[in-house]
Amino acid sequence: MSEYTVVGQTVARVDAVEKVTGAAQYGADVHPPGMLYGKIVRSKHAHANIRSIDTSEAEKLPGVRAIITQADVPSGRRVFATDKVLYLGEPLAAVAATDPDIAEEAAELIKIDYEVLPVVQDVMEAIKSSAPRLHSDDTKDGPNRREISGHIRTLSRDKENDHSDEISKLEAALENYPDEVYYNISAESHSEAGDVEKGFAESDVVVEDTYVIPRVHQTYMEPHVSVASADSSGKITVWASTQGPFAIRSGIAGTLGIPLTQINVIGTTMGGGFGGRFGVIITHVPAVLLSQKTGRPVRVQMTREEEFIDGRPAPGCVIKLKTGATNDGHILARQALAFWDSGSVSGASIGSTIRVRGVYKIPNLKVDAYGVHTNKSGTAAYRAPGAPQAIFAGESQLDEIAERIGMDPVQFRLMNMREEGDAVPAGGSEPKVGYKETLEAVADAAGWWDREADENQGWGVAVGDWTNGCGPGGVYVSVHEDGSVRIFHGSMDITGTDTAISQIIAEILTVPYESVTIRRGDTDSAPYSTGSGGSVVTFTMGNTAKLAAEDAHQRILELASERLNTNVENLELKAGAVHVVSAEPPKSISLGELAAYSLSTTGGPIVGKGSFARQPSTPALAAQIAKVEVDPETGRTRVLKLVASQDVGFAINPMAVEGQIEGGTVQGYAWAMMEEMQYNENGNVNPGFVDYRVPTSADLPTVESVIVEVPAPNGPYGAKGVGEPPITPTLATMANAVKDAIGIRITDLPIKPEKVIQALRNNGHSA
Amino acid sequence: MAKHPVTLTVNGDEHDLLIEPRKTLLAVLRDTIGMTGTKEGCSTGDCGACTVIVDGKAVTSCMVLGVTASGKEITTIEGLASDGELHPVQQAFINTGGYQCGFCTPGFIMASKALIDENPDRTEEEFRHALGGNICRCTGYTKILEAVLKAAEKIRTTA
Numbered sequence: 001m002s003e004y005t006v007v008g009q010t011v012a013r014v015d016a017v018e019k020v021t022g023a024a025q026y027g028a029d030v031h032p033p034g035m036l037y038g039k040i041v042r043s044k045h046a047h048a049n050i051r052s053i054d055t056s057e058a059e060k061l062p063g064v065r066a067i068i069t070q071a072d073v074p075s076g077r078r079v080f081a082t083d084k085v086l087y088l089g090e091p092l093a094a095v096a097a098t099d100p101d102i103a104e105e106a107a108e109l110i111k112i113d114y115e116v117l118p119v120v121q122d123v124m125e126a127i128k129s130s131a132p133r134l135h136s137d138d139t140k141d142g143p144n145r146r147e148i149s150g151h152i153r154t155l156s157r158d159k160e161n162d163h164s165d166e167i168s169k170l171e172a173a174l175e176n177y178p179d180e181v182y183y184n185i186s187a188e189s190h191s192e193a194g195d196v197e198k199g200f201a202e203s204d205v206v207v208e209d210t211y212v213i214p215r216v217h218q219t220y221m222e223p224h225v226s227v228a229s230a231d232s233s234g235k236i237t238v239w240a241s242t243q244g245p246f247a248i249r250s251g252i253a254g255t256l257g258i259p260l261t262q263i264n265v266i267g268t269t270m271g272g273g274f275g276g277r278f279g280v281i282i283t284h285v286p287a288v289l290l291s292q293k294t295g296r297p298v299r300v301q302m303t304r305e306e307e308f309i310d311g312r313p314a315p316g317c318v319i320k321l322k323t324g325a326t327n328d329g330h331i332l333a334r335q336a337l338a339f340w341d342s343g344s345v346s347g348a349s350i351g352s353t354i355r356v357r358g359v360y361k362i363p364n365l366k367v368d369a370y371g372v373h374t375n376k377s378g379t380a381a382y383r384a385p386g387a388p389q390a391i392f393a394g395e396s397q398l399d400e401i402a403e404r405i406g407m408d409p410v411q412f413r414l415m416n417m418r419e420e421g422d423a424v425p426a427g428g429s430e431p432k433v434g435y436k437e438t439l440e441a442v443a444d445a446a447g448w449w450d451r452e453a454d455e456n457q458g459w460g461v462a463v464g465d466w467t468n469g470c471g472p473g474g475v476y477v478s479v480h481e482d483g484s485v486r487i488f489h490g491s492m493d494i495t496g497t498d499t500a501i502s503q504i505i506a507e508i509l510t511v512p513y514e515s516v517t518i519r520r521g522d523t524d525s526a527p528y529s530t531g532s533g534g535s536v537v538t539f540t541m542g543n544t545a546k547l548a549a550e551d552a553h554q555r556i557l558e559l560a561s562e563r564l565n566t567n568v569e570n571l572e573l574k575a576g577a578v579h580v581v582s583a584e585p586p587k588s589i590s591l592g593e594l595a596a597y598s599l600s601t602t603g604g605p606i607v608g609k610g611s612f613a614r615q616p617s618t619p620a621l622a623a624q625i626a627k628v629e630v631d632p633e634t635g636r637t638r639v640l641k642l643v644a645s646q647d648v649g650f651a652i653n654p655m656a657v658e659g660q661i662e663g664g665t666v667q668g669y670a671w672a673m674m675e676e677m678q679y680n681e682n683g684n685v686n687p688g689f690v691d692y693r694v695p696t697s698a699d700l701p702t703v704e705s706v707i708v709e710v711p712a713p714n715g716p717y718g719a720k721g722v723g724e725p726p727i728t729p730t731l732a733t734m735a736n737a738v739k740d741a742i743g744i745r746i747t748d749l750p751i752k753p754e755k756v757i758q759a760l761r762n763n764g765h766s767a
Numbered sequence: 768m769a770k771h772p773v774t775l776t777v778n779g780d781e782h783d784l785l786i787e788p789r790k791t792l793l794a795v796l797r798d799t800i801g802m803t804g805t806k807e808g809c810s811t812g813d814c815g816a817c818t819v820i821v822d823g824k825a826v827t828s829c830m831v832l833g834v835t836a837s838g839k840e841i842t843t844i845e846g847l848a849s850d851g852e853l854h855p856v857q858q859a860f861i862n863t864g865g866y867q868c869g870f871c872t873p874g875f876i877m878a879s880k881a882l883i884d885e886n887p888d889r890t891e892e893e894f895r896h897a898l899g900g901n902i903c904r905c906t907g908y909t910k911i912l913e914a915v916l917k918a919a920e921k922i923r924t925t926a
Contacts, residue, residue, distance in 0.1 A: 012861050019869035020857040020876060022804020022844035029803035100798075101789060219904050221808045221816055221870040271806070271870030272904050304809040495867035495905055655864040659906055663867065666907030689813035689902065697908040698899035705909075 006507040007717050010655040013499040014518055015269075027225035027241035027268040028301050035227065036065055038290045038300035039103035040283075041093035041110050042310065043085035046121075046375040046683040047132065050083050051113035053092060058109035063102035066293040067110070068286075069093045075257040079285050085114075086134055086344035087375050088683020089309030096290040096298050120184070121679040123318055123339045123372040127182040134344060134373040140188055142180030143337060143368040148173055186346035187371035191354060199333025199364030203324025205404045211393040212748040213731070214676035215316035215341060218382045219694050222271020223307050224279070228287035229297035236263045236291070240284055243273045243492055244531025249523045251280030252288055264524040267492045274667075275381030275533050279312055308687030312380030313677060315348035315371075316341045319393040321356060325401045331416050333364035336393070340369065340386075343376035352386020356394040359435050359465045359621060360416040376679060381533060384466045384724035388668060388731050392749070395462035395732030400745060409461050409736070410443050431618050434647035434710030439463055439623040442645035445706045446625035453740070456630050457640070460737025463623040464728025468721025470614040471530025473540045475548040477505055479556065479606040481599070483576060483592030485511055487518040487548075489541065490526025494723065496656035497537040501545045503652055504716055508549035509556075511576045511591065527611070535721025538652065542716030544612040552608025559594045559601065618712035622646045622725040624665060626737040632760055635753030637673060637738055644730075645706035649720035654707060660722045661705040668730020670695045676750050773837035777802065778846025786833045792826075793817045795833035796843060804844040804873050808902070815901030818874035818881075819843050825881035827900070844873035847880065855925075856880050856918040865914030867905030875901050879915045887919040894919075 018024040055067045069092065070080040081090050093110055097103035118132040125131050141149055152170050155163040200206050227239040236258065242248050245267040253260045270277060283300040290298040302310070317340040324333040336356045342348035353369035402412040414436055422430040443449060443461070451459050476488040487505055491497065502516045509516075520526065530536055557568045560578035564571070564587060572579050578594065580587040598605050627641040644665040651657040674693050678686045686692045711718025731749060739745045744759045770785040777800060786795055796802050796819070805828060808816030812830035819828045820842040847854040856879050859865065866872040875898070882889065882897050889897065894915050895908075903911060 010864075013864075015869070016861040017853070019866050019872055020844075020853065020860050021848055022802075022873045024869055025803075026806070026870060028797075028807065031798075031801070031803075100794075101787070221814065221868065221902065221904050222806070223808070270868060272868040274904075304811065304814075655910075659864050659867055659910055662907035662909045663905045664907075667904070688811055689809055690811070694902055694904065695908075696899040696902060697895045697912060700908060702912070703907050703909050 004507055006503045006513050007652045008650065010653060011499065011503060011513050013496055013656070014502050015493065015498065024269045026222055026271050027227065027239060028299070030227045030239040030268060032227065032229055032297040035297040035299055036096040036098060036290070036294055037100040037103045038287055038298045039095045039107045040091045040286060040300065040306070041095065041107045043081065043088060043090040043092055045085060045114050045116050046088045046119045046681060047117040048085050048114040049117065050081065050085060050092070051115055054111040055093065057111065058095065058106040061102060061106045061109060063098040064095060064106045065098065065296070066096040066290055067093060067106070068289050068293060072289060072293065075255065077255045079255065079281055079289070087377050089306065089377060091310070094286045094290055096294050119375045119681040121374050121376065123341045123374060126184040126372045126374050127339060129181065129183055131183055134184055134375065138183060138185050138373060140182050140185040140370065142177065142182055145174055145177045145180045182370060184373040185370050186342045186373050187350055189350050189353065189369045190367065192366045194364030196333045196335045196364045196366040200322070200324040203332045204327040205401055206322065206324040207397055207400045207404065208322040209397060209747050211319045211321060211396060213317050213389040213392055214749055215313055215376070216382070216671050216675040217308060217311055217313040217677060217692065218274040218276035220272030220274055220276060223302040223304060224283045224311070225299065225301040226284045226287045227297055227299045228284070228291040230288065230291040230295070234262055236288055237266065238263065238284055238288065239266045239268050241268050241270055241277065243270065243277045243494065243533050245490065245492065245523050246528055247278060247531050248280055248284055252284055255280060255285050256288065264522050266522040267520065270492055270494070273494065273533070274383045275385060276312055278531060278533065279380065282310070304689065305687045308677065308692060309684050310377050312378055314382035314385070315379040317389050319353070319390065321393045321397050323397050323401055325405065327405050329405060329407050329412055329415050331360055331362050334362050335366045336368070338369040340371050341374050341376065342371035343374055343378045345378040346371050348379045349381070349386030353390050355387050355390035358391065358394050359418055359463065361418050361422060375683065383664060383667060383727045387464060387466055387728045388671060391464040391728050392731035392735065395729060396735050396745070396747065399736045399739065410439060410448055413439060413463060431713065432710060433619050433621060434708050435621050437710060438621045438645050438647045438708045441706050441708050442623040442625050442643050445645065445704065446641060446643040448625055456632060456741055457627065458737045458739065458741025459625065459627050460733050460735065460740055461625045462729035462732035462736055463621055464725060465619050465621050466535070466725040466728055467619040468539045468617050469534030469536040470617055471536050471540050472613040473529045473544040474527025475501070475541065475544045475610040477548040477552045477608040479509070479552060479591055479595045481592055481596035483511065483515060483590060483595065485509055485516045487516065488521060488526065489529060490521050490523065491529035491537055491541050492532040494532040494537055496653060497532065497541060499656065500538050500652045501541050504542055504545045505549040508546065508553055509591070510573050535723045538719050539617060539715055539721050540612060542652070542719060543615065544610040546610065546716050547612055548608040548610030550608070551610065552606055555603070555606050555608065556591065556594055558603065559598050559606070560589055563589055563594065563597055615714035617714065618649065618720060620647050620649065620720045620725045622729050624729045624733040626733045628737040628741055630738060630741045630756060632765065635756035637751060637756065639669070639701055642669065642701065643704045643706065644726055645708055646722065646725055647708045647710050647720070648722045649712040649715045650709050650718035651707050652717060652719050657707060657722050658705040661726045662703040664723065664726030665703050665730050666695055666700060668727040669700065669734060671749065672731040672734035673750050771834050773834050775836055775841060776839065777841045778843060788832060788834050790833045791829050792831040792833045792836045793828040796828060802843055802845055806870055806873055808870065815878060816871050816874040818877040818901065820877055820881050823884070825878045844877060847876065854880065855921045856883065859914040859918035859921065863910045863914040863917060865906065865911040871901060871903045875903065875911060879918065883919045883922050887923045889919065891916055
């Protein structure tokens with residue numbers, strides 16, 4: 001039995017009724033009087049110089065109220081492209097009209113004169129000197145050249161001694177790596193621990209492979225939308241579908257040069273985000289500009305097609321990975337060289353390449369990662385940004401090693417997992433994390449140890465790790481004279497976090513969950529709150545809520561002490577009333593009575609305040625096992641079993657936690673097996689659900705979730721962020737299962753039927 | 768563009784409207800009548816978020832022109848609860864956690880209701896395939912299927 005009465009229990013979510021009745025207000029449901037409809041005018045080419053933009057025909061269309069281009073951005077900050085476009089769908093202008101169909105017609109009437117340029121979409125082509133260049137100053141040395149150039153720089157700086165001989169030798173050595181000058185590079189990241197060359201030399205088995213992971217779209221069901229209203233005083237109100245209203249407020253202020261106080265952002269119910277709903281420029285800024293120009297509220301809403309061509313999806317990448325291990329199963333070294341497709345701007349999560357390390361003791365590790373420009377839109381976060389890609393490579397290759405040395409994949413992983421107290425590369429030591437417990441739990445639940453497989457069937461296992469972020473937040477709690485509790489804060493609910501906050505406060509104030517109500521304020525009224533991404537909310541706002549409730553608890557005891565004429569030490573809050581400990585006859589006063597009494601006291605009403613910024617987080621592990629059957633005639637892979645376990649620290653609402661595990665696992669499955677944004681010289685060629693297939697209920701069996709609870713020292717009740725970990729291992733889980741089924745390693749995702757057929761053919765299987 | 772007179776019966780209420788022939792039923796429900804419970808997820812009939820029930824059948828309202836729905840009985844998510852009681856499908860989605868962000872939920876609930884009304888005896892596998900026109904990106908479908916099966920059972924046993 002749990003010592004708690006509200007946390008740790010499955011309760012219906014605070015927004016349950018509004019979500020099942022259609023009452024919840026999403027961005028596109030906001031319709032202020034006089035609202036106009038905005039439409040973004042987009043590039044029809046993937047790479048082109050812009051000779052001219054002619055809006056004259058569009059302006060004549062009845063119902064058009066404004067057309068804006070970069071010339072209408074007073075701050076000069078880039079909102080629309082001017083002389084050059086870098087991808088299909090890049091914004092060039094925007095229209096506001098009295099009707100959405102008129103806005104669309106007007107957008108079509110704007111004449112843009114393009115000079116089409118050569119296009120590059122493949123990262124491995126883009127890094128070559130022969131590739132078209134998107135920006136000019138984008139050349140970087142590869143790892144070998146970088147090392148030598150670094151050495152030359154160090155020697156040149158030493159003015160005391162003459163190194164000219166050595167320098168000329170090194171300069172000659174540089175010529176051995178002519179193809180290691182990379183072009184179109186947007187960013188780079190390098191790290192090294194130990195000596196990988198030594199590690200590989202000492203290894204009995206070394207495996208090297210290249211892994212290709214596609215660009216995929218977060219595919220939140222609600223397309224980007226915002227409604228902006230600028231009034232005559234210059235005050236701007238934005239109803240924004242976003243994960244971070246405060247970030248949108250500062251983003252708009254910074255982009256348009258408007259004071260923060262002049263902008264109020266109202267976060268509307270969010271139709272999914274997964275990391276992709278933080279962008280400022282995509283719809284919010286154009287809506288504000290159109291409203292400023294027309295003096296009327298304007299809604300800018302993307303279509304699904306616009307989402308695909310101008311959303312900010314997850315970056316694809318190519319990872320060359322090498323791992324060495326001993327015959328008795330110790331991993332000695334790992335080295336990665338990764339090229340991340342960052343699209344037309346920088347910002348791909350290249351730093352996540354380090355996650356090829358996984359949760360293992362790897363004494364020698366070297367990682368070189370580059371972001372590469374291509375003619376695509378920029379990228380953004382998607383559920384554990386960068387981790388699914390890196391972990392796919394790492395966990396695929398672990399299975400190859402296990403196979404070469406003849407070890408069971410689960411045993412091999414258990415043997416190499418870091419343990420409490422082990423040194424961690426970033427410094428400090430490994431905290432207690434349920435790495436082994438979580439892997440063992442999934443192996444037991446899936447029946448791994450006595451698994452059976454018929455012909456063409458296979459089993460795959462993989463693990464993935466992620467550590468929740470942390471950020472500032474504030475919460476107020478009030479107790480009213482009927483004993484009810486009101487919560488006020490500013491963080492966006494990300495599928496259940498408002499419920500977790502409510503449960504925590506109900507627990508501490510010992511009131512029924514049903515008597516707690518939570519209200520979100522806008523950026524004008526609510527205390528600052530960090531964005532709802534990076535699995536931060538339960539950790540951050542949970543801790544904040546605890547502080548607020550404890551503050552209220554303190555005031556409650558003070559009031560009771562006055563009322564019951566005894567010291568606070570003799571009092572206990574229990575079941576919604578303050579009791580005098582071991583009083584005979586029993587003596588108590590209810591929260592409602594205390595709240596009523598508080599109104600006429602010197603100290604005033606019961607208001608608890610919680611304010612929190614950061615505490616160290618603890619890693620979380622997700623471990624998954626799949627059993628699949630591959631049809632060698634059609635190449636189709638059917639999932640027979642998919643079991644997902646996760647160390648969640650403490651499940652504040654077990655049903656919601658299961659929902660996160662199941663949803664994340666299915667997104668990982670889809671990345672492995674189905675999803676891929678496809679591009680050619682014209683840009684994205686599958687901008688819709690017919691050609692970009694996401695899973696439906698018909699594609700999958702039930703995902704079985706297993707909750708493992710190894711408490712996080714600083715989490716509320718030991719809770720860790722649960723949203724991101726479950727997507728991290730699934731790509732490798734699926735690839736490992738397919739390998740087990742057909743005996744062929746597929747390193748290029750997604751594992752579509754045609755790829756399986758091709759792999760079977762290449763390996764001498766007849767169709 | 769010329770507007771045409773149509774009469775739509777939505778959740779039992781008659782609406783006499785003048786609408787452009789290019790406006791979809793979804794646009795009419797949301798923008799003209801102002802009932803925003805029905806959601807727009809793709810505008811191409813592929814995601815099911817805009818599912819409503821027209822004369823007893825689930826349809827994606829983004830693929831139906833408003834003028835062609837004239838004279839028909841339309842039920843939207845707003846019309847499902849009656850006398851302050853949630854419909855068993857709505858209640859089941861709450862009880863099993865069959866929704867997260869909630870954006871696909873109105874469409875899923877309407878599609879599920881139509882399927883259960885048509886045949887509450889479907890197996891899990893049959894419901895899985897029958898609901899293949901509705902996309903949910905949050906739940907992974909496990910708890911949605913659980914909700915639909917529970918609701919079907921409830922409706923079977925109380926019918």
